[in-house]
Amino acid sequence: MIPLLVFYFHIVAMAGAFTKRYQDEGLSEGFLAVFFMCLIFFVGWSISSFIMKLVMAPKGFGLFFDRDAAALLLLTAMEGVFYAFYLRADSPAQEESPAPKA
Secondary structure, three states: OHHHHHHHHHHHHHHHHHHHHHHHHOHHHHHHHHHHHHHHHHHHHHHHHHHHHHHOOOOOOOOOOOHHHHHHHHHHHHHHHHHHHHOOOOOOOOOOOOOOOO
16 A cells, blocks of 8 residues: 555656646656656665665565565655755745846
8 A cells, every 4th residue: 555655646746747847948848857757766766675675574564564665665755855955946045036127
């Protein structure tokens, strides 16, 4: 059940990233955002699976929280931190708009 929720969360996030980039910069930027998120997801999944293989038994902590579910949750946490820094808006001082022309 946990992997299903994690995959659903990623699909919703990819749709949101596509929509934001498409509206801001165009169709090609929307597809690039989705491809970038897929790349980060697949590479991160293999890294988090490797880490979980070192610290957890295959059975994990129960029926719904095995090693694969733990790896996906670790991946989601790492991605959350990464995307928080990568996609955050510029600071308000940098977003100042120029003074209107009189």
